[in-house]
Amino acid sequence: MKNTALIALATLATVLVTPAQAQFRTPEAAIKYRQSVMTVQGRAFYGTIGAMASGRMPYDAKLAADNAELVVMLSKLPWIAFGPGTDKGAPTDAKPAIWTEQARFKELGDKMQGEVVKLAAAAKTGNLDQLKAAYGPARDACKACHDAFTSQ
Ligand code: HEC
Numbered sequence: 001m002k003n004t005a006l007i008a009l010a011t012l013a014t015v016l017v018t019p020a021q022a023q024f025r026t027p028e029a030a031i032k033y034r035q036s037v038m039t040v041q042g043r044a045f046y047g048t049i050g051a052m053a054s055g056r057m058p059y060d061a062k063l064a065a066d067n068a069e070l071v072v073m074l075s076k077l078p079w080i081a082f083g084p085g086t087d088k089g090a091p092t093d094a095k096p097a098i099w100t101e102q103a104r105f106k107e108l109g110d111k112m113q114g115e116v117v118k119l120a121a122a123a124k125t126g127n128l129d130q131l132k133a134a135y136g137p138a139r140d141a142c143k144a145c146h147d148a149f150t151s152q
Contacts, residue, residue, distance in 0.1 A: 024081065024083070024086070026089060027085055027086045027087075027088065027089025027090065028090040030082075030083060030086040030089075031081070031086060031090040031091075031092050031094075033078075033081045034078040034081035034082065034094075035092075037074055037077045037078045037081075040070075040074060041070075041071055041074040041075065044067040044068075044070045044071050044074070045067070045071050045116075045138070045139075046139075048063065048064070048067045049064055049068060049123070050135060052064055052128070052131065053128075053131055053132045053135040053136075059128045059131075061123075061126040061128075064123045064131055065120070065123040065124050065126075067123075068119050068120040068123035069120055069123075071116045072116050072117055072119075072120050075112060075113045075116050076113065079106075079109055082094070082098055082099075084099065087099055093150040093151050094149065094150060094151075095149050095150060095151055097148070097149055098149050105145070105149060108144055108145040108148065108149070109145065111141050112138070112144075112145065114141075115137050115138040115140075115141040116138050116141075118134050118137070118138070119134040119135060119138045121134075122134035122135075
């Protein structure tokens with residue numbers, strides 16, 4: 001957990017000092033950035049909240065709420081790194097369709113961001129059943145985009 005939090009803080013620090021319109025220096029930098037954000041998000045989302053929701057990890061209300069807040073923050077970050085020309089330049093699981101179906105990609109991104117806000121609200125209640133109920137739709141929102149737009 002400690003490492004995850006540190007990586008997330010480092011990522012956030014980078015973002016906070018970078019204007020949203022800033023270009024990445026290279027496509028490779030953009031690809032690495034978005035993959036890093038997704039990796040940390042996956043750790044918090046699947047690895048911590050999902051593990052609690054499925055009983056693989058003991059329920060800890062504070063840890064769940066903290067991680068859900070982290071996911072809400074992280075969920076806003078990857079999108080600037082899908083600019084034109086970042087479909088290649090480093091190994092990537094992003095499918096070319098992202099750049100031809102941008103409206104659909106954005107719609108699925110918005111949907112996921114809405115679901116993780118609900119997840120964070122559920123996590124704050126301190127009730128495991130509420131956490132479980134909100135986790136499913138959020139996970140489906142991650143999966144909908146991965147199925148459509150990644151080669152994993
Ligand atoms: C709108 C689309 C979209 C949504 C929604 C989305 N992802 Fe992703 N995700 C991607 C794309 C595209 C990649 C591949 C990025 C690349 O390789 O350049 C990816 C990759 C990943 C990876 C692998 C990272 C790596 O190291 O390559 C993880 C983990 C991940 N996502 C977690 C999540 C979680 C957790 C959620 C939901 C809370 C989520 N994603 C929601 C598009 C999405």
